Every structure is written in C-alpha cells, then in structure tokens.
Amino acid sequence: MDTKKLTKLTPRTVDQAKWYQELVLKAELADYSPVSGCIIFRPYGYRIWELMQQEMDRLIKAAGIENAYFPLLIPYSFLEKEASHVEGFAPEVAIVTHAGGKELEEKLVIRPTSETIIYSMFAKWVHSYRDLPLRLNQWANVIRWEKRTLPFLRTSEFLWQEGHTIHATREDAEKEVTRALEMYKYFMNKYLNLFVVCGRKTETEKFAGAVYTTTLEAMMKDGKALQCGTSHLLNQSFAKSFNISFVDQNNQKQLPWMTSWGSSTRMIGAIILAHGDDQGLMLPPKVAPYQGVIVPIYKTNDEKTAVKSYVEKVQKLLTSYRITVDWSDNSPGWKFAEWEMKGVPVRIEIGKNEVKNNLATLVMRVNRFKKQIKVTDLKVEFTKTISEIEELMFNNHQNFTMAHTFPITNLEDFKSQLAKQKGFIKTYFSGDSKQEKEIKNLTKATTRCRPFDDENDLGKCFYSGKEQSEVTLFARAY
C-alpha cells in the first residue's frame, strides 16, 4: 500500500504564490536546495527540460547552427571590456577568488552569459569574410545571483541555450536576430502551446550591450507577464574592445556584427503559470514526460488479470507515444487526481467495461472531456486527441491573453485597470527612459515590448502626450 497522501492545492484564486510553490513540490518538478536561490530539478521536472532541449536543439541544428562549449569561468576583465555589459551584469555575478589551494591572480566570474568569452575566441577565428558567418549555440548553466527567487522563474543558477553568431553586415545580423525570434515563437506556439507577443524592448529594458533586444512575452493566468526568450543585435563596441575584425572582399578591414539569443528553464515556469489550474500542472503534449497514463480499474483478481492483458494490448498500440501505466495500489480516484496534478495530457481508463466491449476511455486533462474509443481506432484517435489538446491549450491561452490585454489612453485608467484586473496594458508610449521609470514607480508595471504587429500604429503618448509614439505593452512581470 502506498501511503502517500494527495492533498489538494491551495486554489490559484485564493493564493497564487502558494499554489505555485505547492504545485512545484507536489508534482515533483523541483525541490529547494541548501544553496540559496538554487533549486534541484527532480526527475519529472528535468525530463520536461530534456524534451524541450531535444526539440529546440533540432530546430537550432535545422537552421545550420552548430553546438560548441565554452568555459564556465570568465576573467573579470573580459566583462569590463564593454561598459554597459559590465554595468548590467557586475551586480549579479558570482566570483571565484581561490582555486587549487591558491588565491587567483585575476578573479574569475561564473558566466552570467557568454558573449565575452566567446568574443575572445571570435577574435582568434575570424579574419576574412570567408570565415563569416560563424553561428554557434551552447547549452549550459549560468549564474546570476538573485535576492528573491522563485523555482524556474528566477533562480541564481539556471539552464539555458545561448546562440552566438557573427556576420559581415548589419543586415545579415538582423536577419539572424529575427530568425532566432521566429524560431522561439514557433517553439512556444507549437511545442509549449503558448501564445506570445513578439516585439522590441525599450532602451531601458534591452540587454546590457545590445543595439536592440527583441523578445517574446507571454501572459500568465494571474495577469503578470513573463519574458520567454530574447534575441539581440549586439553593439559593435564589443567587436572593437575584443579586437574582432575581418578583411572584406575589397580587402578592407571591417567590424563585424554579432547577435545573441537565449531561452531557458524559465519556460517550465511559463508552462506552469500559463496552463496550470487548481488540479495542478497541465503539460503541452510535446514536452510531457508521459503523454498518456493508463489507469487500470478492477475489483477482483480475475478482473485484474483480464485488465492486465488488455492493458498490454493497449500499450502496444501506443508505442509511438510516451505512455505509463499506474499499477500502484492506490484507488482509481487517487490516481486520477495524482496524474492530473502531474499534468499528463490524456488519461486512459481501462476497466471491465472497456475489456468487455473492446474500448478505451480517454479523458483529456485540458477540459476533462471524456470519450470512448474502439480499441481498433485507438492509435488514430489518440493522435487526433493529442492534436486537439494542443490546439485547445493554445487557443485557450490566446483567448486568455486577448481578454487580458487592456487598451488605455491615460494614467488613471492604467492604474485603475491594474487595480481591478491585471494583464497587458496596451497604449502609446514615447519610450522616454526617465518617464518609463516614473511609470514603473507609479504602477509597478514595466514595459514588456513594442509589438511587431502594431509597428505602423503611431499615436499620442498616454503619459507625456507626445505625438507619433509607438504602441507599447506594459505589465507587472515575473
């Protein structure tokens, strides 16, 4: 007898923060570690990351980009080579001062991101236009010391991929920035079933050392926004300070253009917050450790025997999916609740009725919709069900985002809207950095992006009244 108890989560509407923390622990995604701000990725949580990695890696390779690996430790002086980069990252880095029993001559930082160490190598590898473009990606852990942390969303150590490319022209580099963002969008939509808004960050919010930063912003169910990935065009001051140059076709020395783009284990947080409900996690099928769970239902030993051989038959039909069977001694009701907590997209109930009538009962996590399928149709129907779930999850999230995007034209409405119901505040904003700070102080909301879809829509700034201001999304954010 399994003695574990399944207690219900605190409802989201009662206490979202509590709900999140309980879910992370109960679904066994992560655990708190003895190291401040760092979490343990438990197998179920780590498996989601592995599946994300696997699929994202496929997209990266398909774009012709190769993986490489650069050192964890970076000389502190590298960070200092680009003024805004060190300003942005210095407050967050962890510093190694001693190694091998000695004090180091130069202190090293644990990478918060790898531009600088990679650029020191680009200087060595790039000489001629024939060496360009050079397009690399790295899967790695990084450390950015955080004061207040939340599992997956904000942790001192996190796992990510960082793409780094170098090009002969700004035009080529900008194409890469866009390509990476489009790749992320495709991934968020199709693999995580998340609706995202793509746009450009304001000057205040851009990456430390970028000409500009593009971003994907997703709306969480509590009305707060989450940045799901970014893609940057880097400042050429990096090329200057790292002495990266190349000789072009006319034998002229030129400064190259660099891009970088990243996505991280934060995406697990996005899944929890955008899809989860009071029953627990709700996983997008493409990154679910189990896409289906078979729950056998029986009372007598004879029933169990019959159910067992039928379950084996069902398993054989679904070998192209990740399926688990729960043979624990818990009651069916307990199992239903446990696997809903763990967010498995489809529950497959097999009892004496199913055995007798050659059926399988499928229950979709997303809406608890139940259907009885002839076992001969199971393979086809399961595939269809998975697609239906993906579509539903995406549509739900898109509809939710639309319903939580509030156009406003003045500060009073901005504030009263956030007091009433949080979400994206959509308005014209001048982009002035000082005013952006003032607005943040007044509303606790930050600019999320200037959506590409509204690029040609200009109007009067809600705050300063300045004409020809761009459409900007604000939100309280993770």
Next chain:
Amino acid sequence: MDTKKLTKLTPRTVDQAKWYQELVLKAELADYSPVSGCIIFRPYGYRIWELMQQEMDRLIKAAGIENAYFPLLIPYSFLEKEASHVEGFAPEVAIVTHAGGKELEEKLVIRPTSETIIYSMFAKWVHSYRDLPLRLNQWANVIRWEKRTLPFLRTSEFLWQEGHTIHATREDAEKEVTRALEMYKYFMNKYLNLFVVCGRKTETEKFAGAVYTTTLEAMMKDGKALQCGTSHLLNQSFAKSFNISFVDQNNQKQLPWMTSWGSSTRMIGAIILAHGDDQGLMLPPKVAPYQGVIVPIYKTNDEKTAVKSYVEKVQKLLTSYRITVDWSDNSPGWKFAEWEMKGVPVRIEIGKNEVKNNLATLVMRVNRFKKQIKVTDLKVEFTKTISEIEELMFNNHQNFTMAHTFPITNLEDFKSQLAKQKGFIKTYFSGDSKQEKEIKNLTKATTRCRPFDDENDLGKCFYSGKEQSEVTLFARAY
C-alpha cells in the same frame, strides 16, 4: 578557392605530445581558452561528445535510472562532512567567496563531484525502505583545478555524467556498482571500439570516500594507461554525516548504502590516443559526427554536373547514416587528407568512372582498404563496412593491449621493461600503500587495477615477496 593549408602532423613516434596537440587543433576538436586549464569544445569535438551522451544516456535510462539536476555550487561545509572526501578534493576546488555584490557568509565550492549536495537531498527524500532504491544520474560540468593540463585528458573544467544511487543493503549497492561498470565496458567496447581492463583500484588509488573503486583502464598507443570510467561503493560514513537513514520492513532504523559512477569528456582523449595515427584522428563510427564523407572527383564542368546528380542519388541511399559531401574547391587529394585528419570512418569517392559504371568506391579509414561497390548494393555494403570497421578497430586495440601487457616478477624487469617499451606491467603485488608509493617513486608507474579476470590468481609479490598477493596492473598513466 579555399586557401587553408593542410600540413602534416608531427609523427607520433617522433613526438607524441606534439602530435596530440597538433591533432586536437587541426581536426578542430578543441582550442585553448584564455582561462587557464579550460578548453573550448569546438563544434566537431562537441558533436562527438553529444553522440557519446546520446548513446550513454540511452543505456542509463534503459537501466531504469532517471536524470536530475543539482546545483553547481556546494557549501564548503558539506565537503568537510566526510574526512577523506574533503582531504581528496579540497586541494582541487574553485571557491566562490563573493556573489551578488557581497561577500558570502559561507564560501561555496564549484562542484568537483556531487556526492555531498545529492546526499543532503537523499536525507530529505529517503525515510522508509519503500523509498529505496533511488537511482539518479546527472549530466553536468565540474571543476577540479589542475596545474598541468591536456585537452580532454586533464582540464580544470570537464563535462561528465555522474550516477548516484542509494540502496537498502550493501548487496544491492554492490550490484549497482557492477552494473554501472558493465554498462561502461559495453559502451567502451561497442561504441568507442576500445578494449578495456576492468578491475578494482588499490586503497591508494580509490575514490576519496569510497569503500572501494572499480575502474576501466585502457592502453594508449604510447604505452600509457588511461582511466576511462569508475564506479564506487561509498563509505557509510557519508550516510552518517548527512543523517541519511531509513526504517526497514521490521521497523528498524538502518543506514543505507550509496554508489556513484562517472564517465567524462576524457573519453574523447581516449579515442584520440588509442585509435589515432600519423594521418590524424580515427573515429569509432557510432560517435563520428560524419560516418561517411563523399568526395566528388571531376575535371570539367560537364563531369561535375554528372557527378553531382549521381552524388545526390548516393546520398539518398545512405539517409540512415551521417554523411557529408565535400564540395569545396580543394583538390581531391587535399580532401582525402583533411577527412582522414578528421577521422571519418568511410570515404566515398565518386568520379566519372563510378558514374559510368554505377559504382561507389569506399575507402576505410582504419586500414585504407578500398572497395568498389555496385550502387544497388551500396546500402547493404555500407552497413557491412561500418561493422567491419568497428570490429577491426576493436580487435586492433585489443591486440595492441595484449602485445603491450608485460608480465614481470621482479623490480629490475619492471624498470627495464618500462625503459624499453611502455605498457601494462602485470605482476603480483601485496597492495601495501607504503610500498606502492615507493614503486611509484622508483618507476613513475602507478597501480591501474587488480583485474577481475585474474581474481583467483594469487602469487608472490614482485616487490616484497609476500605470498598470496593479487595480480595487479601497473602503468605510467594519463
């Protein structure tokens, strides 16, 4: 026109160290980094690691072990909880003293291995015999500060997998130690085509904190041994100091048994040193980024057109393999040399003769054996050729190891053998730690292992004359 020049490697026999370093750079496996003792894994080298990871991960998962991820940083006090563990690792760790702009209250070490941080979680997760066994694996980077480093073989940062399991009984734990070692052996034999000797480390050479350590030792072509992986039964003092205990079926509190086992990017070094030759790298097909390279041979544009469409046909036949085509402007001879340097197992030459007669010419990297295949048989013949290569590479390495295993019965022969030709010195040795140190000082050779295959063979120690001594392999080692 590609202007790169392909210069020959310094022959191994002339200067093995130079040969190794040149090969690593010329085959673009790695590059030196600005961070002392750390290397850059360039795409070609990293791809080998990715393939190793992919295959090893499959074996690990097939054994029912799940991946997880634990923090990079470990409180220094954790290391100190087990006396021999801290003694072993303290001299090699990198220490973080500052983070987030402040001096830390407790200094943190970058993991040199993760027993301690994982055991702090086992204490939280393990309470009852029902929680056991718990079997986890982690893919991670670790840092062990090294004074003298060599790419892949000894670097301050390296990539590895570390398995960590906890069991109710010593017997179960020992089975796990053996299972992991057998898994590694299978991997070395079948995936890396390496012959390895499995055995137990002496007390001097065992892991810091182990009851005993088992190991796989491979003989490199210069007569030096390389440890390719280890599997340990851990000391129960870990369980005591981390307060890990469980209640057994009789409601008695018990101390559990832990194992750990690891293999790393060192295996790339093993491949270079065990298989490589004066032409360069020789890659085992299962971990080769490209298993075949097609070299088109043509003189006129018309020939090129004909060859091109034929090459496409050949590619379509080999889609289940990793194949690349070299369309660069270099001469065929240059291409042959370049891809031999990069160790591609099979070269496929396609010229006008092949086109005319519906043939493909295959050349095996391992022995330069050339065969002409009817294109209709290509798929089958390529598969056969790959198997042949794997068998040959393994047999060559096994034969080499046998021919470089020297039985001796006294110290003089030990020394004169190593002066004449290096390899495994096979002899009876008492295992006395003090004497082992003396022998190391006299011969520069260390004990590699006590081979399992010779377990029942006891005799007179070559050094002390002590009877009932076990068979022991000594060698100079990486």
